[in-house]
Amino acid sequence: MDQSANKEHWDIEISAKSSLLDLKLKDTWHYRDLLFLLVRRDFVAFYKQTILGPLWFFIQPIVTILIYNLVFSNLAGIKTPGVPAPLFYLAGTILWNYFSDCLTKTSTVFKDNAPMLGKVYFPRLIMPLSIVLSNLVRFAVQFILFIALIGIYYAKGIVLIPTGIILLFPLLVILIAALGLGFGMIISAVTTKYRDLAFVVTFAVPLLMYTTTVIYPLSTAITRYPKYSWIIKYNPVTPIIETFRYGFFGSGDFSWGLLGYSCAVTAVILFLGIVIFNKVERTFVDTV
């Protein structure tokens, strides 16, 4: 009888060590309803008790591009060849916002949700995934604004001709989300015990925007600073923004090589992020 007991089937095995690549995807799938409820919670809680409601999703990017237009286009005189400046900025801003929101929110996921994560088990991967999806909703709303702005310029007679690269749009969204998620998970894992890096994130992420082509075209950067432009060129976010602009406006510095480079960096970062996250999520409750 004891022998049969040895071969018993157990549903869950909790042990000290586990494989780094065991992502518990089956478990995560079982909790998919939770994922969508969390996304819904974020969305609904965002505009509860406001008069303008979801309109706030539009106001932030509109004000941002107005200011960019004033400062960079009018004051600093940075040209945006072939594209009206507000549209140029909006394209960069909505992509960058999506990236930086994914990154900053994911990087504090353990700290922000410690009370909940410390009391109940569910696959931890659900939390960062819900962040990416919640921000995707925001991104989608802002993308509508972007399309509307294209329409307004079209009505004014400024016609922008898209290229076939526009078909890469879904890939670009996945890339930018995965990149933000990957970096965020790495930082979240590193900051559970020592929070130093969290301070770096708060000031470095807004500054990093200037090393991407959100507010200037890549060509301008290359001609003005030929020595340092590689920093901008090899920032994995830059090719994504450039490809996006090339797809929708038909102007910009698009190259398959750089996009491929971006894909490779994203894949590595995401993989690293998941592995590190997976290792830390098991005991972060003790140190966060």
Added chain:
Amino acid sequence: MTKVIKAEGLSKAYQLGDFGTGTVSRDLERFWARMRGKEDPFLKIGETNDRTVKSDSDVVWSIKDMNFEIEQGDAVGIIGRNGAGKSTLLKVLSRVTSPTTGSVKIKGRIASLLEVGTGFHPELTGRENIFLNGAILGMRKSEIKRKFDEIVAFAGVERYIDTPVKRYSSGMYVRLAFAVAAHLESEILIVDEVLAVGDAEFQKKCLGKMGDISKGEGRTVLFVSHNMGAVNSLCTSGIYLKNGMIEKRGDIVSVIQHYNSVNQTLSAAAGSASSKPQITQVIIDADEIIKGNLKCTVFFNSPFVIESPNVGVVIKTAFGTPVFGTNFKLHALNHTNTPVQNGQATLFVPDLPLHYGTYLLSAFLGDDQKDFDLKIDYLTFDFFPKNKLLHQYNIEDIGAVQVNADWSLVADHS
């Protein structure tokens, strides 16, 4: 009976102190040791977790080398003092954190209630929170939908269901939260002292629901509480933890008895050698109070013979309200005429008509003139009435005294 939980060599270490600049070098050292495949130099096996004793090591074994098995349908009470490792054990079992060494194997779905209302969002309505909280606890959306009406009815908050929960009274909030958890469909349920919330009526409802879960539905329940009455009425077996180790495992009555004998001041000794008569020790019999009887012995010493001794005992509730008192003079069997110098007086009250709760005992030694020694609120003990049904009532709600009452019921026919 099939085993549903099997723990082998389960241990969990925590690092004490604050983390900061000073702890980095140690982390690097540990990391380096692990990389070379060596044992972690900071996890010194062999230290016990006694929070009152200072130690050089800043690593503490919150639970250590636990081995146990739990069978299907068991309702297991886990008891122990603060810091004995109860909550850590539950955290490991509910997969909130990983053990440092050892393993647990579990059969079936497991749901843990370490807190009610985990993940409740104040801005969302009751309805939205039921779904969110249910999903956090592992329920599928369809499952929650099916049970939605039942949950709302159990919580009794129909009228507020579309109001944000931040507008709820704290009681309503807790009722709603518990209602969701109570409708979980898992084979194993882990509950950590969440019943210490809500009003008395709701607490009883929760206890009743938990009883149904373990007795009626055949599910396995692990229950941590300091309320021995609740543990005794709900659980069939118990685990007593001390300093992170299992000190006793067995049927619930014997485990509670052990807990009482170890953890309550059922006996207290005072100093001896004094110029006046003195109470040296008072002992309450742990085996008797769990059976509903009170047996206590007062030991005393005196430098001279007390001509007409009088020994008394007063029982108060935990809030300090006296319930009853007795001494030699008050009862027919009078020992006041027996001179004594050193000795012991034993009081026995069979079937003490009190309700379940925590009581204080004071002892007095004197003669017919005056008191020599007073030991006020000397001992604290939990009393368990013989009738187990009474364990779920609290002296705060129905008072301390149990009366032998008869009810009659006559229906009116019109």
